[in-house]
């Protein structure tokens with residue numbers, strides 16, 4: 001009786017896992033005297049940098065409390081154009097190429113809506129919201145192109161898939177693997193999109209959380225016109241609750257449609273939030289300082305967790321180059337003879353019983369069922385160390 005597309009949408013399994021944790025943590029504490037260790041969510045534990053909070057206050061004082069302009073205020077879109085130029089090396093855009101969105105979530109939803117009812121593809125593993133939310137919501141026939149076990153691209157498989165799809169979704173840096181696609185990979189993937197007339201959707205939500213001197217290469221810096229790039233301030237500026245992001249494209253037919261979608265759904269993003277976000281993006285000194293502080297801390301956590309995971313015999317661990325997730329492969333630790341469902345949940349359940357919350361691989365598509373995602377976005381070093389102790393007991 002009600003909308004089929006809404007009926008098909010599923011709540012993110014990560015939210016469901018968090019609810020389960022909430023239920024079990026009391027019992028766990030009573031039984032063991034210990035806390036649940038929360039490695040399941042992509043929430044961040046840093047406060048929003050002070051200069052951004054100050055800018056929000058200033059925006060309120062300036063009276064930026066009226067109805068917003070759909071698609072974004074001029075000052076925000078100008079700030080985005082500048083940031084794309086200095087940070088992403090994207091040249092030649094104007095504010096007309098940009099739309100302000102309620103976080104990366106709305107940017108992706110508007111973009112998937114553009115391809116409603118069509119065929120699309122993306123690499124597996126793939127962020128769960130794409131699979132559980134945007135794809136069913138927009139009635140998309142979505143194919144997964146598996147990355148190799150070491151998360152390299154199989155170009156033969158990719159090219160095969162390009163024939164007959166309307167768009168390709170590329171999340172870089174990637175959630176959940178922590179892979180950072182390099183320039184050569186981005187150029188090849190974009191080239192294939194161009195060859196087959198496929199739109200490229202890039203999701204660069206984790207763009208500045210990059211380690212070891214690496215940098216994200218943005219496809220939008222290439223001349224191919226049919227690229228839509230999604231950004232958000234949620235992770236990079238620790239602004240998850242502010243709900244602000246933006247998208248940009250060289251294809252001038254697209255912003256007009258996005259603006260209509262944005263007006264229909266939300267009538268635009270809160271104006272004083274756009275004001276603060278413009279300051280976040282354009283105050284380079286403060287921005288670089290805030291981001292490097294966060295990334296340094298994430299790196300300390302990453303290195304500590306890597307040592308722990310590497311020490312588990314039989315576990316295959318890929319060192320993330322970006323983002324704040326590990327996605328190790330537990331195949332070598334899962335006993336034979338289990339049913340498919342049991343196998344999928346084996347490592348996750350075992351850790352859950354020991355008070356370690358993670359996300360099982362099947363949440364990220366069909367190809368990495370034996371992997372498990374650990375997020376270190378909100379786990380300080382003492383939590384990571386405690387996890388190390390528990391994992392040693394569990395898997396040695």
Ligand SMILES: Cc1ncc(COP(=O)(O)O)c(C=O)c1O
Pocket residue numbers: 042102103104105106127171175203205232233234235240244245
């Ligand atoms: C890959 C990816 N894209 C987009 C988003 C959405 O970000 P936002 O919180 O800004 O909606 C997330 C959030 O977890 C994400 O992991």
